[in-house]
Amino acid sequence: MVDTFLGLALPVGSTKDHPITCPMGPAAPPLSKLKLPPFLMVVAERDLIQDTELEYLEEMKKAGKEIEVAYNKGVGHSFYLNKIAVELDPVTATETDLLISTISDFVKRH
Template identity: 35%
Template sequence: MSLPNGKTQDHPIANPFGPASPNLELLELDLILILVSKDEILKDRVKLYAEKLQEFGKVVGYNEFDGKGHGFFINDPYSDVSDSVLNLIKEFMVQHSNLAS
């Protein structure tokens, strides 16, 4: 649904390791925090993405959440799981911040 008209699943938006994608190993990337539900249909692809980036030496945080579906932390923004997500984001930022003491 998010691909440009006439493009295939190998488009870089859908397949960051596809033949038309830039070599992510060579790119300088910012820190990446990945949050995914264990019930997410594309969880295996998300996990593979995180693992490949880690293999390339990129700084990646990866967290899975039990019993939640797609969009779990925005669908119920005043829930315990949303609080957990915000805390993970904060911890990731503090852990990797040049300002942390």
């Protein structure tokens, strides 16, 4: 499934090592040279790719980028997109409300 999504998102003939999906890989430009505005990174406690997300976060910090983190407890990847869970699970509902509030606050400050 991931390969299918990557095939739809990346230029034809690209691999998962493309800079879009591998911003710290050998084909990517140095993070320190990128001109980026402040940005918010969302990490879910039960996300299966959390280790990679946190590695990216640390590399962005080392590169001197202004980055904030929203950490949502007890939920997995893209938890806010699961309408049924948002409506029926109190943890998912609370964490979704927290995420929306965090994003709103971030946008207002920047």
